[in-house]
Amino acid sequence: MDLMKTLTQLVTAFGPSGNEGGISQVIEELARPYVDEIARDIMGNLICRKRGTGPRIMFSAHMDSIGLVATHIDEKGFVHVGALGGVSAGEALYAPVRFQNGVCGLICAPEDKGTLKAADLLIDVGAASFEEAKKLVQVGDAAVYDTPIRGAGNRVISPYLDNRVSCLVLLLVMERLAGADNDLYFVFSVQEEVGTRGAKTAAWAIDPEYGIAVDVTGVDDEPGSKHQASALCGKGAAVKIMDRSVICAPALVDRLLALADAEGILVQRDVLQMGGTDAGPIQATRAGVYTGGISIPCRYTHTPTEMVDLGDVRACADLAAAFAYCNLQS
C-alpha cells in the first residue's frame, strides 16, 4: 500500500461527524480485498471482519472528522455555524472550507468579539445576499477544512490526520492478516468527535473480549507545550496508559509493550490529560472489555494543518498487527 497515496484519499474524503457516507465508501473499497465480511450498522459504523477461531478482538478507528454545520443564513449572506466536535475558534479562523456539494468558503468571525467561541464563527461563501447564499448552502449542511496534504521529510502536514491516519493504520494491518487466528473486527466508527458515540453500539453488537482503539494522541513537543500529553513525534507508537475516557488495563498495556520489545517496534508510553477516545465506550461495554489504545502522536490536532511522523504510523501498524496475531488464549 502506498502510504501517501492512500492517506491522501482518506483525508480528502468528506466525512464530518454525522455525515460519514463519503469516507465510509472510500474505506470500504480499500478494505474489501482483505476481509471476509463488511457491513454497516444503524449508526453508520463500517464493520469489517476477518473470521477466526480465536478470541474476538475489536480494532476501532473513528472515520469521522470535526467540522462545522450551517445553522442560519443571515440577510448579508453569511452562514452561521455550530461545531461538529471540538473546533477551536482561534484555530479555525480564516481556514478554507468546502461543503459536500463542492461549495467553497472561508471561516471568518465578527471582529469585535471578546473571546471567540466556535458558535461565533461564520462561513463566507462569497454570496452577496441571503438569496444568493441560499442557492449554495442549507441549514444542516456540513463543511470541512479544505487545506492540502503535503509531505515534509518524514512528516506529513494535513487536515484530518485525526483520525484518517488511524484508518490508514487499520488498513495497513488488514493487508497483513493472512495467517491470523483471532476473530478480528475492524470498526471504522462514526461520531467519535461529538462524544465517542458510534463505538458504543459497534462494541455492543460485536461483544469483543479485547478492544484496541487506534487514534491520534496529543504530544509534548509543540512550541510552548503545557505538558498535557507525554508522547513525542518520531518516538514510536504511543501505547495508551490513560486518557480522560479510559484507564487501560495494566496487563494489556504490559502485553503491548512486551510485544513491541519482542518485535523490535519503537514505542512510547502515552498519558493524555485532555480528550477521550473510542477506548472509553469500548471498555464499558456489557460486562467489560480488556481495552487498550495504540496511537499516532500528532501535533496541532484539530487545526486545519496537523502533523504526524510516518515512522510512528508504521510503528503503530506493526504493533497492531502483532497484537492481531497474538496468542491470547492464556
Added chain:
Amino acid sequence: MEEILRALCGVGAPSGFERPAVLAARELLEPLVDEIWIDRLGSLVGVRRCGKPGAKKLLLDAHLDEVGLVVTGIKDGFLRFKANGVDVRMLPDREMTILTQPPILGVVACLPPHVLSAEEREKAPEIKDLYVDTGLSQEEAERRIPVGTPMVYRTDFTALGERQLCAKAMDDRACFAALLRTAELLRDQEPDVDLYIVGSACEETGGVGARVLAQGLSPDFCVAVDVTHGKTPDSPKEGAFVMGSGPVVGIGPNMARWMVRRLLDEAEKLGLAVQKEVMEGSSGTNGWELQIANEGIATAVLSVPLKYMHTPVEVVEPGDIEATARLLAAFAEHLGGEEAVL
C-alpha cells in the same frame, strides 16, 4: 474493624490500578460468600446465594480505588504528574508512594517561603508548578519510573481521640469494611435475595467499574455505599453531616423512593440514628451509573460521614461503619419478592 481498615487502607491502589486492594479485599470477603471472582475491569465480586428459586439479586457496592497521582513526565529527576481526584492544595511537601515494583518514596517539592513574595504565598499552587522529588538523577528516574506510574499518598494509620480513625483511602474502603460486616451479620440469617457484594474499580474516574458490574450481573436492586462529608469547622451549613450520628440516607431522583422509605423504616425499627442528604441530581457516587444500567435498576445511596475527603488524613468513626452495616443487613434481610414499586 480497626484491623480490617488497616489492611484495606494500607495498600496503594488508585483508580485503574486496584489490584493490591482487590487482593486484600478478596482475602477478607472470601470466607463470607459462596463464590468470588475478579471481573474484566478488575472489580471484586462475591455472591452469597440464598438458594431460593426465582430469588432477586441485591447488589451492595463500595469502591476500592483511591485518589492518586499519575507520572506524566520527568525533568531533572523530578516527576511531572496529573491528579485523579486529589486536592492540589494538599500537595506542597506531601510524601507520596511511587507505585513502582518495589515502591519508592517521593516528596512533592515546594518552593521555600524566602524565595516567594507575600502574594505568591497566599495563592494555592497549580499542578503545573509542582514536581515530585525522587532524589534520583534524570537517567535513573527515567529507568525506574515509567510515564504512567501511579502514586498515592504516603501516610500512616492513626487513631484520633477515642472514637475516630484516620488514614488515606477511607474513601471508600471504610465502606467496603461496612459491606464485610454486613455479610458477617447476615451469616446466620436467611435472606430471600441473592446477595452480591462488590468492591468496584474506577469509581473516582467516572464509575465505569460499577457500570459494567451492573451490566454483567443484572441486579434487581443496588445500594451504593460511599462516603459523604463530615462536619468540620469550615464546612458549609448544608451538605455536611455529624460524625457518629449514623449513616446518611440519600434522597432525590438518583434514589428510588421506596428504597429510601424502607431504609428509614428499618433504621427506626432498629433504633438506629440516621441522617438524610437530599441530592437534586447526581449523587456523585456509583449510584448514578448503577441506576441506568440495562433496563434501569432501583438504586439507593447510603453514606458514611468522613472528614477531609480526598486528603491523606481522611477520618471516619467505626461506630458509623457498624451502624451502616446493621442497617444494610436489616434491609437485605427483609427484602422480599418486591415487584417494581416506586
Added chain:
Amino acid sequence: MIETLKTLCTLSGVSSREDQVRDYIRRRVEPCADSARTDSLGNLIVFKRGAKSAGNRLMLCAHMDEVGLIVKSVTEEGYLKFGCVGGIDRRVLLGKRVTVGERELPGVIGLKAIHLTSQEERKKVPKLTDLYIDIGAKSKDEAQELVELGDVCTFVSDTVEFGNGMLKAKAIDDRVGCAVLVKLLEESLPIDCTFVFTAMEEVGTRGAFGAAFSVTPEIALVLEGTTAADLPALEPERQVCWAGKGPVLSWMDGGTIYDRELFELLRSLAEKNNLPWQMKHYVSGGTDGKAVQRTKSGVRVAGISAAVRYLHAPSSVCSISDAEQMLDLARLFVQAMAER
C-alpha cells in the same frame, strides 16, 4: 388535543415524582391499549397493536417530568432551602409561587424588598444557596411538621389561552409530547406502536436509557418541547426557532445527530400535507434521543418538537396550532412507518 394538553400541564410531575401525570395517562390510555406497565425507574410503557404487525420495532416517546425544586433543609426560622431538579435559570425563581410536597402546601420564593436592597445588590442575582421558600411557618419545628426533606416543589402556573392562539402554562415541555402520544393511543393505529412516557428526562434523560434497553426498538420518534427565543431583543441567528412557525423537526442538538433519512421523511410528509415545519437555527440542548440512539446496537432516532418560549420556567408559552400540527405530523409519520 389542546384540552388534553391543558389538563396535563396542570398536573404535578417533577422529575422522579411523576405519579400524578403517570396515573392520569395510564387511566386514560389503558382501556385503549393492549398492555401497560411501569418499570423500576417510573417509565410508563404502553403497547398498542395496529393494523400491521411490528412488535416493538417502532417506539414513540415523550417525558412526563417537569423541572421543579426539592427541599434540602429547613432553617431555624422555618424557611426552606432548596435545590433545582433539572436546569432552571435562577432569575426566573424570584418572587414565584410554588406548591410543596404531596400535600401541595403553598409557598413563595421571597426576596427582600427593593427598599432594603443596596445599589450593589440590585445588580446581582442572589445565589441559589441564598434563596428560600416561605411556607408561612414560624419555626423550624412547625415547618418540620408540614414538610419533609426531599419533598419536591412544583411551580404554580395556571393554564390560559391568550393572545392570538397562544397557550400559557407550566410544563409545556414536555406535556405537549405526552398529549400527542395520548391522542394517538386513542386512535386506531396502522402499525404496532410502543408508547413510552419516560421519567426523569430533566435530570439527564435517566428513564430513557432503561426504557430503550427493554423495548429495543429499531426506530424511535421523540416528541419534545424545545427553546424558542423569538424575541425582539435578539438577532435572528440567536432566536433558535419561532412559536407559530410549525413543528420543529430535529436534525441535531447537543446530544444527538438525528437520522438523516427520517428527518427527510418528516420534512417531505410535512410539505406534502401542507403542514408548516421549521428547523432549529442553533445547536443546543438534548432530548431522550441521546439515551435511545446508542442503546444496544443502535436505534434510528427522529424528533418533532414544539417551539416553546420560556422553557423551564413557570410561565411557558407556545402556539396552539404548533401543538395540533405536531400531532398531525406524528400521525403521518406512524402511517409512513406502516407503509414501509
